[in-house]
Amino acid sequence: MTFVGLIVRNLATRRLRTLLTAAAVAISVTAVVTLGVVTASLENSAANVLLMGKADFIVAQKSVATALTSVVTEAQASRVARTAGVHSAVGVLVGTVHLNATNPVFIEIGVAPTRLKTFGVTIVSGHPYGAHARHEVMLGWQAAQSLHKRVGNTIRIGTIDYTVVGLYSVNQVFGNAAAMFPLTTLQANTRKPGTVTLVAVRVNPGQKVATVMARVDRDNPSLASVRLASQFGRIDRNLVFLGAAQTGAQIIALVVGVAVVLSAMLLSFVERIREFGVLRAVGWSRTRLLSLVMGEAVVISLLGAAAGVGLSAAFTTALEHVSSLRGVLESNFSIGVVGRGLYTAIGIGVLAALYPSVRAAMLRPSVALRRE
Amino acid sequence: MNAPSGQPARPPILEVRDVHLAYGPVVALDGIELTVAEGEWLAVSGPSGSGKSTLLSLVAALDQPDRGEVRYRGRALSDDRHLDRYRRNEVGLVFQLHNLVAHLDARQNVEIAMFGTHRHRAARRAAADELLEWMQLSEFASRRPSEMSGGERQRVAIARALANRPPLLLADEPTGSLDPESADNVVEVFRKLHRSEGTTIVMVTHDRSVAAAADRIVTLERGHIVATPSAQSVA
Numbered sequence: 001m002t003f004v005g006l007i008v009r010n011l012a013t014r015r016l017r018t019l020l021t022a023a024a025v026a027i028s029v030t031a032v033v034t035l036g037v038v039t040a041s042l043e044n045s046a047a048n049v050l051l052m053g054k055a056d057f058i059v060a061q062k063s064v065a066t067a068l069t070s071v072v073t074e075a076q077a078s079r080v081a082r083t084a085g086v087h088s089a090v091g092v093l094v095g096t097v098h099l100n101a102t103n104p105v106f107i108e109i110g111v112a113p114t115r116l117k118t119f120g121v122t123i124v125s126g127h128p129y130g131a132h133a134r135h136e137v138m139l140g141w142q143a144a145q146s147l148h149k150r151v152g153n154t155i156r157i158g159t160i161d162y163t164v165v166g167l168y169s170v171n172q173v174f175g176n177a178a179a180m181f182p183l184t185t186l187q188a189n190t191r192k193p194g195t196v197t198l199v200a201v202r203v204n205p206g207q208k209v210a211t212v213m214a215r216v217d218r219d220n221p222s223l224a225s226v227r228l229a230s231q232f233g234r235i236d237r238n239l240v241f242l243g244a245a246q247t248g249a250q251i252i253a254l255v256v257g258v259a260v261v262l263s264a265m266l267l268s269f270v271e272r273i274r275e276f277g278v279l280r281a282v283g284w285s286r287t288r289l290l291s292l293v294m295g296e297a298v299v300i301s302l303l304g305a306a307a308g309v310g311l312s313a314a315f316t317t318a319l320e321h322v323s324s325l326r327g328v329l330e331s332n333f334s335i336g337v338v339g340r341g342l343y344t345a346i347g348i349g350v351l352a353a354l355y356p357s358v359r360a361a362m363l364r365p366s367v368a369l370r371r372e
Numbered sequence: 373m374n375a376p377s378g379q380p381a382r383p384p385i386l387e388v389r390d391v392h393l394a395y396g397p398v399v400a401l402d403g404i405e406l407t408v409a410e411g412e413w414l415a416v417s418g419p420s421g422s423g424k425s426t427l428l429s430l431v432a433a434l435d436q437p438d439r440g441e442v443r444y445r446g447r448a449l450s451d452d453r454h455l456d457r458y459r460r461n462e463v464g465l466v467f468q469l470h471n472l473v474a475h476l477d478a479r480q481n482v483e484i485a486m487f488g489t490h491r492h493r494a495a496r497r498a499a500a501d502e503l504l505e506w507m508q509l510s511e512f513a514s515r516r517p518s519e520m521s522g523g524e525r526q527r528v529a530i531a532r533a534l535a536n537r538p539p540l541l542l543a544d545e546p547t548g549s550l551d552p553e554s555a556d557n558v559v560e561v562f563r564k565l566h567r568s569e570g571t572t573i574v575m576v577t578h579d580r581s582v583a584a585a586a587d588r589i590v591t592l593e594r595g596h597i598v599a600t601p602s603a604q605s606v607a
Contacts, residue, residue, distance in 0.1 A: 001480050002493055013475035278471045281434060282485040282532065283460020366435040369471070 007295040014268065018300060021264040025304025025345050026311060028257035033312035033333075033341040035246040038319070040337060043239055054120030054171065055090075055200035056209045057227035059216055066238050068094055070197050076220060077199045083219060085212040087204045090115045091196035093186050097158050103146075107178035108157070110186030110196075116168075119200060121180070126151035126166030129182050136185075137162035140176035141169050155179075158189065201225070250340070254347060257304075261352035265297060269356040276360045277368025286361035293357035294350065301349030305342050309333070312341070382409040384446075385540060385572050386431060391440035393426060400426040401437070402595040410539075413566045413573040415586035422592040424576040428544050431574060432465055433458055444540075460488060464533030468545035470525040472517040478504060478528045479513040485535035503531040507561065523554025530561055534571075541565065543575040547582050559585050 001009075011018045059080050060070035074091060081089035093110035111119050113128040129136035137157065139149055144167050149155055153164045157179060170176060187193050203212045213225040269276075279289055313333065386408040393401045401423045408414050416424045429435045430442055433455040441448045444462060452458055459465070472481045482500035491499065504513050507527045517525050526546060533541060543562070547555035559582055565571045575586060583589050591598050 001476075001483050001496070003487060006476075006480075006484070006487075009475065009480075274471070275473055278473065279484065280456070281432065281459060281465050281471075283456050283458075283488060283536070284484075285454075285456040285488060288488055364435065366429045369429075369434065369467070 003291075004295070007292065007299055010292075011296055011299055017264055017268070018303075021261055022300050022303040022307060024260035024264075025257050025301050025348050026307035028253035028348060029305050029308025029341045029345050030311040030315065031253045032246075032250045032344045033309055033337055034315050035242075035249050036337040036340050037312065037316045037333060039239070039242045039246050040334060041316075041332060042242060044332065054118075054202060056203050057201055057213050057225050059089075059199040059201060059220070059223050059225045060197065062222055062224040068096065068197060071192070071195050072197065072199055072223065074194050074196065076223060077196055079220065080199050080201060080216055080223070083212065083215050085203050085207040085215065087202045087207075088118050089202075090119045090200045091183065092119065092198055092200055093183060093190070093192060093195070094197040095186065095190050099157065106143075106157070107174060108186055108190075109175070109178050109180045110183040111180060112183045116180075118202075120170055122169045124167050124169050126164070129165050129180075129185075131182055132184050133165075133182055134185055134188075135160065135162050136165045136182070138166040138168050138180040139164055140178050140180070141167050142173065142176040143178060146177070160189065250344060254344060254351075257344075257348035258352045261297065261300065261348055262355065265293070265353055265356040268296075269293070269360055272360075273363065273368050273371045276363055277365050277371065280363065280365040281369060290357045290361040293360050294353045297349040297353030297357070298346060301345040304348075305345035308345065309338055309341050382411060384408060385410045385412075385444065386574070387443040387446075388427070388431070389441050389443065391427075391430060391437045391442065393423075393430065393435070393437050399595050401430070404440070404592075404595070404597060406590060406597065408572060408574060411566075411570045411572055412588065413562070413586040414575070415583035415589045416574065416576045416592060417578060417580070417583045417589050418592035418598075419578065421594075423595040424578075424592050425544050427592065428542055428574065428576050432463055432542050456488075460485070461536050462538055463540045463542055464530075464536070464538040466526070466529050466533045466541065466543040466546045468548040470517065470522075470529040472525055472528060472532070474517055477514050477516050478509060478520070478531075481517070481528055482532045482535050485532045489536055499535065500531070503534055504528070507531045521554070522550050523557055526550060526554065526558055527561060530558070534565070539572060541571050541573045543573065543577075545576055545578070547577065547579060555579070555582065 059072065060067060061072055064070050072091070077089060077091040080086065090111065095108045095110075096105050097108055098104055099106035111121070113131050116123075116128055123138075124141055126138070129138055137155065139147070139155070144150065144164070147155065149164050151164055151166060154161050155164055156162075168180060181189070183196070187195065201212070201216070203209055209227065213227065216223065216225045276289060279292075384407045386406075388404050388406040391401050391404040392399070404423075404427060416427060418424050426435070430437055433442075433449050433452070436450065441450055443449070444458065449455065449458065473484065476484065479497065479500045482503055483496045486496045486499065501510070501513060504510055507530065509524060509527055509531065512520055512524055512528070517528070520528070530546070541562075546562075547558050550558065562573055562575065563585060566573055573586070575582075577583050
């Protein structure tokens with residue numbers, strides 16, 4: 001019998017309590033991992049929408065409720081374009097519309113036809129829309145496939161019928177599953193004349209992106225430049241709130257988990273005082289006894305972590321099928337998110353086992369052996 | 373076995389010097405002086421509450437005296453910073469109630485005493501099997517305590533006490549909860565250990581017939597040694 005084998009046997013003896021305690025850990029881990037996945041997914045969705053095209057970084061209004069409500073005036077976009085080191089700056093209007101039940105959040109992109117190439121759009125079929133065409137649209141190739149549309153077909157978006165004049169491809173899936181309009185047309189349809197959502201910026205060859213970003217930020221205090229999903233909190237306040245909620249949930253999950261596991265471990269400690277006395281009497285050191293109790297807690301935590309990640313996967317998969325979240329929430333179990341669940345579980349186990357394991361280790365063998 | 377003065381002729385394995393211990397107002401041991409020689413079998417007798425088990429727990433380093441000292445092979449236990457090693461390697465403990473871990477089988481109960489001895493799993497298992505065989509308990513190796521009789525459990529407990537081949541075996545009323553036949557078996561195991569292995573045994577018992585198996589008997593009353601009759605005179 002190995003030491004780990006003894007730990008497992010001890011836990012198996014109190015099977016129901018072990019499972020219930022692991023379930024408490026699992027619930028905490030589920031909360032932490034699910035919120036982590038949802039936050040990361042929404043962050044990535046926002047980043048994917050905004051980082052499409054061949055941009056080194058994007059510029060948007062600072063600290064808005066959500067990234068898609070950013071408003072950058074064309075004057076501000078022009079000032080960004082004049083910043084030293086900027087090679088090109090393309091103003092892009094991004095919005096969403098309810099297309100149908102299978103596409104509840106359909107992305108609309110407004111770009112001037114003259115900036116399509118600079119923005120990184122490749123026409124794969126047909127031709128670009130006219131600069132001010134009110135009823136012309138281009139579909140991303142994936143959107144065309146899923147909507148069964150070809151060049152020349154008509155599509156109703158919102159309350160307006162458009163003719164599909166071209167199909168395009170960009171560098172990422174969100175863009176390819178969207179529709180592209182002349183900038184002025186989308187500005188008029190969404191009642192946002194003279195404004196864009198973001199400015200896609202490319203820097204001159206040899207220029208450091210970070211340097212140019214710093215210049216843009218300095219010259220435009222109401223705007224923020226970002227290039228990574230993790231920086232989107234500068235623009236999207238909801239992501240910041242979600243991140244804070246995630247941290248808060250993690251703390252609550254940790255406290256509740258520790259309380260539940262601690263009570264189970266304390267009950268176990270009281271029941272096993274005599275057993276601990278025997279182990280000390282046959283020569284177990286304090287450290288070994290401490291390791292035994294701590295080890296049992298860690299094994300319970302790992303069981304809880306595994307169950308929690310599984311539950312979270314089931315939960316987020318279910319969330320993906322909620323119609324209002326379809327296309328927005330794509331659960332991606334990154335190593336970071338799973339790792340957060342794992343260290344939450346181990347944190348619960350170690351914190352909860354600290355007191356009972358120290359008490360077990362500090363027991364006077366003679367007193368423990370007298371325990372009935 | 374004993375010198376004419378009554379003191380052991382062989383070098384002492386254990387010396388108890390002016391040991392006092394009180395639990396609050398209750399004096400458990402009051403100035404105990406005792407020497408046990410290497411290879412000796414000593415029985416500590418006396419009525420309930422006389423301090424026998426307390427004396428044993430001090431010798432086993434399960435407790436510490438308020439005053440005085442216990443020396444093992446010349447070294448004071450109070451100077452030993454690693455009493456767990458002393459309990460693991462130098463002494464084996466047998467209790468009145470077997471104190472086996474209920475959810476472990478006989479072999480595993482013996483093995484747990486070997487954790488911390490740097491013996492590999494296979495070596496621990498082999499040593500446990502060997503001890504159980506010596507105790508004629510091979511067929512019980514995979515049984516839990518609840519599946520054994522009182523005498524069998526006590527023999528498993530003795531096997532556990534011997535797991536690390538300790539020079540000193542301490543037994544606290546080892547036959548106290550056994551029927552006469554099982555008690556005889558346990559005494560026979562002790563006799564075999566004493567004769568063939570030369571193990572020193574300190575055995576607390578209030579059973580005069582069990583005490584008679586020892587080389588020497590000391591009697592405690594109210595925390596004092598009151599007499600040291602020879603085992604033969606008791607028998």
